[in-house]
Amino acid sequence: xxxxxxRVAGFYGDFQALFDVSVQVAEGETVAIIGANxxxxxxxxxxxxxxxxxxxxxxxxxGRPLDGMPTHRRLGLGIAMVPEGRRxxxxxxxxxxxxxxxHRLRPGPWSxxxxxxLFPALADKRGRPGSRLSGGEQQMLAIGRALMANPRLLLLDxxxxxxxxxxxxxxxxxxxxxxxxxxxxxxxxxDIGQALRAADRAYCLLEGRVALHGPSGGLTRQQITDAYFxxxxx
Amino acid sequence: xxxxxxVVQGLLLGGLYALFATGLSxxxxxxxxxxxxxxxxxxxAAFVALAIVDAVPVNPLWTVLVVVPLMFGVGYLLQRGMLxxxxxxxxxxxxxxxxxxxxxxxxxxxxxVFSADSQGLDAGRIEDASIRISDRLAVGWFPLLTLVVGIxxxxxxxxxxxxxxxxxxxxxxxxxxxxxxxxxxxxRNVYAVATGIALATVAxxxxxxxxxxxxxxxxxPTRLIFAFEAVVIGGLGSIWGTLVGGLxxxxxxxxxxxxxxxxxxxxxxxxxxxxxxxxxxxxxGRTVPA
Numbered sequence: 229x230x231x232x233x234x235r236v237a238g239f240y241g242d243f244q245a246l247f248d249v250s251v252q253v254a255e256g257e258t259v260a261i262i263g264a265n266x267x268x269x270x271x272x273x274x275x276x277x278x279x280x281x282x283x284x285x286x287x288x289x290x291g292r293p294l295d296g297m298p299t300h301r302r303l304g305l306g307i308a309m310v311p312e313g314r315r316x317x318x319x320x321x322x323x324x325x326x327x328x329x330x331h332r333l334r335p336g337p338w339s340x341x342x343x344x345x346l347f348p349a350l351a352d353k354r355g356r357p358g359s360r361l362s363g364g365e366q367q368m369l370a371i372g373r374a375l376m377a378n379p380r381l382l383l384l385d386x387x388x389x390x391x392x393x394x395x396x397x398x399x400x401x402x403x404x405x406x407x408x409x410x411x412x413x414x415x416x417x418x419d420i421g422q423a424l425r426a427a428d429r430a431y432c433l434l435e436g437r438v439a440l441h442g443p444s445g446g447l448t449r450q451q452i453t454d455a456y457f458x459x460x461x462x
Numbered sequence: 463x464x465x466x467x468x469v470v471q472g473l474l475l476g477g478l479y480a481l482f483a484t485g486l487s488x489x490x491x492x493x494x495x496x497x498x499x500x501x502x503x504x505x506x507a508a509f510v511a512l513a514i515v516d517a518v519p520v521n522p523l524w525t526v527l528v529v530v531p532l533m534f535g536v537g538y539l540l541q542r543g544m545l546x547x548x549x550x551x552x553x554x555x556x557x558x559x560x561x562x563x564x565x566x567x568x569x570x571x572x573x574x575v576f577s578a579d580s581q582g583l584d585a586g587r588i589e590d591a592s593i594r595i596s597d598r599l600a601v602g603w604f605p606l607l608t609l610v611v612g613i614x615x616x617x618x619x620x621x622x623x624x625x626x627x628x629x630x631x632x633x634x635x636x637x638x639x640x641x642x643x644x645x646x647x648x649x650r651n652v653y654a655v656a657t658g659i660a661l662a663t664v665a666x667x668x669x670x671x672x673x674x675x676x677x678x679x680x681x682x683p684t685r686l687i688f689a690f691e692a693v694v695i696g697g698l699g700s701i702w703g704t705l706v707g708g709l710x711x712x713x714x715x716x717x718x719x720x721x722x723x724x725x726x727x728x729x730x731x732x733x734x735x736x737x738x739x740x741x742x743x744x745x746x747g748r749t750v751p752a
Contacts, residue, residue: 277644303646315641317634328630332646377646 229291230255230412231276231381236285238271238436245271247436248285253381258403258413260427260444262420264456267433269416270312273383276414277309278302289381304332306380312389312416314370318359322350325358325369329376336378337409343372346402364395371399375406382406384415388422400426420452434458467599468716474602476692476712477609478674480705481667482685483692484615485660487704490693492632492656493549495557499564501686503661506568507533507668508677509576511583522583522673529665537661541654549653565682572679583672608670613705615663620701622659632656691734697747706745 231253238246246268253259261269274280276287278299287294289305308329317325326340344351347368353361358369367387374382388396396419403426407413417423424430424444432440432455440447440455453459486500497503510532511525548556585604592600623629635642635652642649671677671685688711696707711730718729737744 279640279643298648299640299643300646300648303644309644311641311644315638315644317637317641319633319637320630324630324633327627328634328642328647329645331627331631373645 229253230257230289231414232286232288232291233272233276234286234288236272236275236283236287238268238275238280239282240271245436246275246283249433249436249438251431251438251441253412253414255380255412256407257429258407258415258427260423260430261414261416261433262418262423262430262452262456263433263439265418266435268436269433270385271436272433273309273385273414273416276381277307277383279309300332303377303379304334306334306378307383308374308377308379308381309383310367310370310374310385310387312385314363314366316358316361316366316369316373318357320358321354322356322358322361322369323354325373326376329373332377334378338375338378340376343375346375346405347372364391364399367391367395367399371402371406375411379411382411382413384413384417386416386418388417388419396422420456432456464598464720465717468720469713470599470601471605472713472716473709474605474609474712475716476709477605477612478667478670478708479688479692479711480708481608481612481615481663481670482689483696483704483708484612484619484663484667484701486686486689487693487696487699487701488619488656488660488663491699491701492636493653494554494636495545495549495653496554496561497545497657497660498558498561498686499568499682500561500664500689501684502565502568502572502682503533503536504664504668504671504685505572505677505679505682507661507665508583508672509572509581509679511669511672512576512581515583522585522669523588526666526669529669530662533661533665534658538654538658540661541657542650545657546650546653565686569679569682576679578678578680580676580678581672582676583669585673589673604673608674611666611670612708615666616701616705619659619663623701628652628655688730691730694744695734695737697744700744700746703744703746710745 229252233249233251236246236249237244249272261272263269275283278297289307294302317328320328323340326343349365350368361369387399400422415423415426427444430444430447431438432452434455440451482504486497489495489497507529510529511522514525514528515522545557548560588604592602594600623632631647631652635647635649639649692707692711693704695710696703710733714733715726715730719726
């Protein structure tokens with residue numbers, strides 16, 4: 229297993245957002261985390277990336293426990309995250325946003341040239357400030373920035389949020405090439421149809437707990453609806 | 463025609479102010495930290511240079527080679543070991559209180575070690591050599607050197623910030639610290655390097671001050687105020703603005719002193735207040751996009 233999340237709980241102050249969550253992801257897989265708003269999806273990704281101040285349980289990457297390891301060192305191991313809301317650095321140009329993604333100089337297939345080939349929409353805007361892009365272009369840039377670290381594990385948080393369906397489709401079309409270049413992907417997605425199409429397996433979170441998991445093709449619509457809204461099937 | 467001379471002398475004095483303001487501007491730009499011990503640290507550098515000159519008979523200008531790397535190290539450790547802890551939680555008050563305390567501690571330590579006597583660094587002939595341009599106008603070699611060094615330091619820093627991996631890390635961390643962590647930047651280290659560079663420039667400023675004029679353990683806060691005014695006049699977070707701010711402050715003080723000797727410093731303060739009132743982003747400051 230590339231990523232092993234064992235019985236993790238996560239807290240924001242006194243508020244508990246995750247309860248006893250266990251997730252396994254094998255190398256080369258694409259796994260979707262779905263669930264309603266506030267189910268703990270993003271919290272789970274943040275826990276893996278090391279952005280949560282208070283967690284219990286263990287997260288192991290490639291067999292190595294990450295307890296207490298700061299975010300920037302997790303990137304050094306190959307865990308890159310595309311944060312919710314893109315979080316493009318506004319005072320850096322498009323090209324600089326990509327270059328800063330390679331801050332740790334991890335060797336691998338991705339370079340500025342390769343990322344611009346993957347997202348041609350960014351190519352003629354490389355000198356522009358990152359803040360002066362459309363939402364879809366910012367999302368591409370955020371993904372490109374994460375790829376520049378040549379990640380082994382790529383965490384995608386709410387890629388489709390606020391984007392036109394055609395843009396979302398175009399971004400998801402690039403996913404096979406990302407996986408083909410050696411990244412294992414864990415994606416958090418509101419759009420269940422999109423998530424299940426893109427992923428090999430899916431976990432459905434409900435109020436901070438895993439309510440359902442299985443191969444994307446093997447989950448019925450009824451099962452997902454029940455897990456999503458917390459209804460017990462008879 | 464004396465005003466031409468005053469403006470020229472003011473610009474030269476402004477070179478020293480710009481040199482003082484560089485580190486303050488850098489630290490504020492990278493981590494929103496206002497270092498109230500800034501002026502005192504420059505006086506520490508001047509006293510260290512004095513101690514070196516007392517021990518080894520060299521021109522104080524050469525002490526730059528030792529004091530600058532030393533102050534870089536002091537800055538790195540100061541940030542890593544203390545100031546980083548004050549930045550947690552984003553409250554602007556803890557760093558202000560801690561550096562205020564540091565300022566008092568440094569002044570008293572200097573008083574204890576070096577006494578309250580006025581000191582100066584003797585750089586020899588360069589101190590009063592000048593280039594005669596006309597009957598009314600002469601440019602001192604040393605003030606000219608100060609201005610040139612000030613511009614060189616600021617230009618070098620601008621180059622680092624705009625062109626290098628370190629500069630990108632500075633800007634990215636300043637934009638969004640959490641996302642900077644996500645791309646693998648260790649913010650604690652970035653902040654420590656920024657403070658190291660800031661104190662390296664402060665060391666140059668302190669030594670040049672010590673050669674230009676006399677200093678005592680208690681003059682740090684005045685230096686801080688001038689540096690602070692230069693940064694605000696020029697515009698927070700703008701490197702070239704810091705140079706402009708220093709020059710404007712220098713010219714204002716020299717012209718003010720021409721009206722009446724007591725009015726020099728006051729004129730500088732008035733320009734500072736006018737900028738705050740009418741152009742709070744500073745002369746070259748950009749309004750920060752949301």
